[in-house]
Every structure is written in C-alpha cells, then in structure tokens.
Amino acid sequence: MELDDAYANAAYIPGADTFPEAWERRAAGFREGMIEQGLAELGIPYGDSARQRFDLFVPRETPKGLFAFVHGGYWLRFDKSVWSHLAGGMLHHGWAVAMPSYDLAPDVTIAQITGQIARFCAVAAQMVAGPVRLAGHSAGGHxxxxxxxxxxxxxxxxxxLAHVMPISPVADLRPLLQTSMNAQFGMDMAAAEAESPVLQRPIAGLPVTAWVGGDERPAFLDQARWLADAWGCAHVVDAGKHHFDVIDGLADGDSEMVKTLLS
Incomplete structure (x- = not known):
C-alpha cells in the first residue's frame, strides 16, 4: 500500500529485532523486584475479556496520584508485561503506576479499544486517590x-486529569487507510475521522505535551506536530531518539520526560 513504508519503524532502526527481548527482560526483572517488596498487584480486571487486565505498582508511601502508561504496537501487538520497567520514573516520585493490556485488532476495532482504555482509567482511578497523569506510546499515544x-x-x-503525554502518537488515523494494516483495522474514512484526535479538541485547560523522537520516521514527526498544531499544546522533539528508545525516559525519575509529566 502507498504509505506502508512511511509508517514502518523497525526497518529504519539498527538492531530493531533486539528491542522486544530487551524490553521483556527489563520488565520481568522490574516486576519481580516489585512483587518481592509487596508493591505490585498484577492482572487486575477492568473488563470481561482475558486481555482487559492491568498491573498496578505502588510506592511505599501513600501515592501522590495515579500515572497510567498505555503501550503501543499499532493496536495489533504487545501487552502490559513488556513495559513494567517504564513505571520506574514516576514511582521514584511517589506516584502509583497502572499499565493495561487491551484487546487487539482485528478482534476489536480501534474505537472499541478506546472504550476499553476509558474503562481501564475509570477502574484504576477508583483504586488510587489524587490527580491522574497519562502517557502512551505510538498507538498508545493515540x-x-x-x-x-x-x-x-x-x-x-x-x-x-493533570497532564496527558502522547508519545510518538498516531494522532490522525486517516493516513492509515493507505496502509496494509487497515485490512486488520477495518476502518473507513468515517471511522478514521471519528478516532483522530487532530480533528477533536482537548479538555479546556488540560496540560498536554506531544512528545516525539528527533530521529523518528518523518510520518511520526508529522503526526506529533499535527497534534500540537491542532491542540495548541506543548511539543517536544527529543533529539537523537528513535521510535523504540524514545520511551526510555519513563524509567528514569531524573529524565526530562518525567519532569515534564510532573509539570
């Protein structure tokens, strides 16, 4: 399809095939440590299907609020178990961190996934008092x-809601109609428009930061800029970062990404 290459990430990242295993290894080690300390609750249900589950990591002290991270994978792959280590940065600052899995296309539509994440947020927010901050990567950014x-x-x-950070987001779904992936998404123009944040407006006064790696594919640089332009929100181009390592800052309590989330 016409835009398949534009939205291909792995082909343009050296050693791309090594990243998933490294993510899984770091995530498993992080979970093990949190479980040993009694600071993790895994597989909390928020819906009826097997994938509608989330993990909750908590600090030793009373949480300052809830941070939720929603993973990417073009709504087609991955689950919560790959990303646990990314909870480290916000936990360092005393925030509880929730990470969901969700049903994947083609079993469900992107609109249905949006509904699942809304339910996840509602359930997780009932478990942790205080403000709520959200970040998501790629499809999770959407x-x-x-x-x-x-x-x-x-x-x-x-x-x-205190801050929302779409990281390398797909903010305009209309270009995906021109990719082979749409055979699994099953979108027509009306569905793509209804799920495109660039055609909507954010909650008035809500801090939003569109974050993208400086070494990402031009399509993702465009997507982040389109969202920032449409919403008049903050826009950070993280120099030297590509689509797979742009999220690393979430694991580091001293990173600019975490500092921005907390601002």
Whole structure:
C-alpha cells in the first residue's frame, strides 16, 4: 500500500529485532523486584475479556496520584508485561503506576479499544486517590490523546486529569487507510475521522505535551506536530531518539520526560 513504508519503524532502526527481548527482560526483572517488596498487584480486571487486565505498582508511601502508561504496537501487538520497567520514573516520585493490556485488532476495532482504555482509567482511578497523569506510546499515544477529549472519560476521572503525554502518537488515523494494516483495522474514512484526535479538541485547560523522537520516521514527526498544531499544546522533539528508545525516559525519575509529566 502507498504509505506502508512511511509508517514502518523497525526497518529504519539498527538492531530493531533486539528491542522486544530487551524490553521483556527489563520488565520481568522490574516486576519481580516489585512483587518481592509487596508493591505490585498484577492482572487486575477492568473488563470481561482475558486481555482487559492491568498491573498496578505502588510506592511505599501513600501515592501522590495515579500515572497510567498505555503501550503501543499499532493496536495489533504487545501487552502490559513488556513495559513494567517504564513505571520506574514516576514511582521514584511517589506516584502509583497502572499499565493495561487491551484487546487487539482485528478482534476489536480501534474505537472499541478506546472504550476499553476509558474503562481501564475509570477502574484504576477508583483504586488510587489524587490527580491522574497519562502517557502512551505510538498507538498508545493515540489512546491517551483520546482520553483528553471531552466525553471520552467519565466526568469524575476527566476532572482529575493533570497532564496527558502522547508519545510518538498516531494522532490522525486517516493516513492509515493507505496502509496494509487497515485490512486488520477495518476502518473507513468515517471511522478514521471519528478516532483522530487532530480533528477533536482537548479538555479546556488540560496540560498536554506531544512528545516525539528527533530521529523518528518523518510520518511520526508529522503526526506529533499535527497534534500540537491542532491542540495548541506543548511539543517536544527529543533529539537523537528513535521510535523504540524514545520511551526510555519513563524509567528514569531524573529524565526530562518525567519532569515534564510532573509539570
């Protein structure tokens, strides 16, 4: 299809095939340490299907609030178990961290995944008091951007949002109609428009930061800029970072990414 190459990431990242195993190894080690300390609750249900589960990691002290990270993978792959280590940065600052899995296309539509993430946010927010901060990567960036749109989250949760960070987001789904992936998404133009944050407006006054790696594919640089332009939100181009390592800052409590999330 016409835009397959534009939205291909792995082919342009040296050693791309080594990243998933490294993520899984770091995530498993992080979970083991949190379990040993009694600071993890795994597989909490938020819906009826087997994949509608999330993991919750908590600090030793009373949490300052809830941070949720939504993974990417083009709504087609991965689950919560690959990303546990990315909880480290916000935990360092005393925040509870929730990470969901969700059903994947083609078993469900992207709109249905959006609904699942809204339910996840509502359930997780019931478990942790205080403000709520969200980040998501790639397809997860799309999903957290959708949470920032009025009417997607329950009012009680939306009113607690303190910062939303779509990282390397797919903010305009219309170009995906020109990719082979759409055979699994099953979108037409109306569905793509309905799920495109660039065609919507965020909750008034909500801090949003569109974050993208400086070495990403031009399509992802465009997507982040389109969202920032449409929403008038902050826009960070992280120099030297590509689509797979741009999320590393979430694991580091001293990173600019975490500092921005907390601002």
């Amino acid at each position: 999903l957290v951007a959708r949470m920032a749109v009025p009417g997607v989250l329950p009012d009680a949760v939306a009113g607690r």
